[in-house]
Amino acid sequence: MSSISKGQVHFFLLKMHSLTGLIPIGLFLTFHLLINSLRTVGVLPYQWSIDLINNLPFLIWIEVLFIYIPLLFHSFMGFYITKVAKTNALRYRYPRNWMYVLQRLTGAIVFVFLVYHLGTTVAPKLWFGHHLFEAAPFLIDVMNQEFATWTGRIIYLIGILSATFHFANGLWGFCMSWGIIIGPRAQRNASIVFILFGGALTVLGLATVLEFSLHPVDVEPSFKGAP
Amino acid sequence: MPDDKTIHLKIKRQDQPDGKSYWEEFELPRKPRANVISCLMDIQMHPITREGKEVTPVVWECNCLEEVCGACTMVINGKVRQACTALVDALPQPIVLEPMSKFPLVRDLHVDRSRMFENLKKVKAWIHIDGTYDIGEGPVIPEKQRAKAYLLSECMTCGCCLEACPQFAKDNDFMGASTFSQVRLFNMHPTGAMEQEERLDAIMGEGGIADCGNAQVCVEVCPKKIPLTESIAEIGRETTLQLLKNLFLK
Numbered sequence: 326m327s328s329i330s331k332g333q334v335h336f337f338l339l340k341m342h343s344l345t346g347l348i349p350i351g352l353f354l355t356f357h358l359l360i361n362s363l364r365t366v367g368v369l370p371y372q373w374s375i376d377l378i379n380n381l382p383f384l385i386w387i388e389v390l391f392i393y394i395p396l397l398f399h400s401f402m403g404f405y406i407t408k409v410a411k412t413n414a415l416r417y418r419y420p421r422n423w424m425y426v427l428q429r430l431t432g433a434i435v436f437v438f439l440v441y442h443l444g445t446t447v448a449p450k451l452w453f454g455h456h457l458f459e460a461a462p463f464l465i466d467v468m469n470q471e472f473a474t475w476t477g478r479i480i481y482l483i484g485i486l487s488a489t490f491h492f493a494n495g496l497w498g499f500c501m502s503w504g505i506i507i508g509p510r511a512q513r514n515a516s517i518v519f520i521l522f523g524g525a526l527t528v529l530g531l532a533t534v535l536e537f538s539l540h541p542v543d544v545e546p547s548f549k550g551a552p
Numbered sequence: 553m554p555d556d557k558t559i560h561l562k563i564k565r566q567d568q569p570d571g572k573s574y575w576e577e578f579e580l581p582r583k584p585r586a587n588v589i590s591c592l593m594d595i596q597m598h599p600i601t602r603e604g605k606e607v608t609p610v611v612w613e614c615n616c617l618e619e620v621c622g623a624c625t626m627v628i629n630g631k632v633r634q635a636c637t638a639l640v641d642a643l644p645q646p647i648v649l650e651p652m653s654k655f656p657l658v659r660d661l662h663v664d665r666s667r668m669f670e671n672l673k674k675v676k677a678w679i680h681i682d683g684t685y686d687i688g689e690g691p692v693i694p695e696k697q698r699a700k701a702y703l704l705s706e707c708m709t710c711g712c713c714l715e716a717c718p719q720f721a722k723d724n725d726f727m728g729a730s731t732f733s734q735v736r737l738f739n740m741h742p743t744g745a746m747e748q749e750e751r752l753d754a755i756m757g758e759g760g761i762a763d764c765g766n767a768q769v770c771v772e773v774c775p776k777k778i779p780l781t782e783s784i785a786e787i788g789r790e791t792t793l794q795l796l797k798n799l800f801l802k
Contacts, residue, residue, distance in 0.1 A: 332756070339763065340762055340795065343762075410719065410765060411719075419769055421766065421767055425766065428765075503788060504785055506785060509782060
């Protein structure tokens with residue numbers, strides 16, 4: 326067993342940055358947007374999904390290990406990568422070079438958005454304590470308020486669009502970095518597939534925003550007295 | 553004003569590596585089928601600016617004059633390319649000449665590209681023919697593979713891909729597309745493949761393949777049309793497999 330050099334750590338961390346973007350963060354984003362879009366199917370399925378997720382066993386550990394730590398790691402590495410970049414898309418105007426700039430920009434936007442999003446949803450939960458807290462009525466009420474104003478709607482539109490672009494384009498980058506696609510045709514085909522995928526995710530997100538904006542709802546706790 | 557009979561050049565100059573840069577403009581009589589090199593040669597003979605001031609001749613590098621050596625690479629009208637194939641008739645005027653910005657400047661349009669050579673040494677961009685003993689003849693290479701390798705072997709280490717790369721900078725160690733493509737070339741060769749692991753190890757560190765941001769400007773500006781992004785993806789695959797080997801087999 327030879328010792329590990331600084332360069333090898335650097336390489337490994339960048340590889341993990343690429344991987345964590347897909348697993349677990351990208352997977353989480355996909356399920357998050359998909360499950361939230363249950364709101365467009367009906368209030369009850371949406372409410373039950375919130376109840377189910379908020380009553381998962383070891384929820385805080387799942388959140389910390391599979392969401393917060395990977396997210397912080399991915400963000401930290403992302404800001405390091407962005408700091409190193411010397412963007413030149415105004416001089417060399419090629420589509421991929423614009424994507425390179427957008428990938429860094431949307432990453433930063435999503436980070437700021439997530440600080441806001443977690444601040445209005447998760448922070449009160451942690452602040453007030455789980456026992457005083459009824460997940461579905463609280464979260465649905467928060468969302469009603471967020472989508473009552475154009476400011477809130479625009480914040481979420483920018484957040485969702487940035488996240489879906491960053492993920493879809495990041496998937497393409499993942500496939501390049503890990504050597505899943507090689508030739509120019511494979512690269513082009515993959516970008517078409519990921520554009521469609523990103524588009525589908527965006528539709529899920531926007532449909533949810535639209536539903537909340539048009540039809541805010543009040544809900545009672547699903548089970549009386551139960552957290 | 554430039555017309556059909558004159559050529560107007562705007563050149564970014566700098567007298568010393570750590571000096572201050574300044575611009576000078578030249579107006580030359582137009583010659584048929586002139587290229588940027590012939591214009592620089594004309595300036596060398598009559599180093600007189602547009603304002604009539606006599607100055608030191610502009611320094612630049614060139615060698616082959618047929619776009620196979622890479623020596624005359626510079627930024628022409630905002631984009632990096634070779635001066636020898638920059639034909640004046642095809643360029644809008646004034647023709648703006650700048651040295652490459654990502655390499656240490658020597659003087660005027662002359663830069664020091666030795667970083668590329670150092671990187672080629674780091675990745676062992678060669679094939680061992682013999683060691684302390686005769687290793688014999690290499691295996692026969694299939695024609696398709698030879699054709700692919702030929703494309704990659706056209707790299708002249710000119711530096712266009714690095715100048716245009718948003719990841720490549722004076723203050724970092726990034727190796728860049730040309731180096732990764734050479735790793736692919738020599739790993740592809742049946743005899744060269746014997747050093748595959750050493751080459752991959754050299755690019756699995758700081759400044760290595762994982763630092764690539766996939767902006768893909770390299771492949772757009774490559775004068776030899778080398779499939780650089782295909783090389784990057786292929787090297788991505790080889791290093792991924794090497795990483796898995798290092799993690800699970802060693």
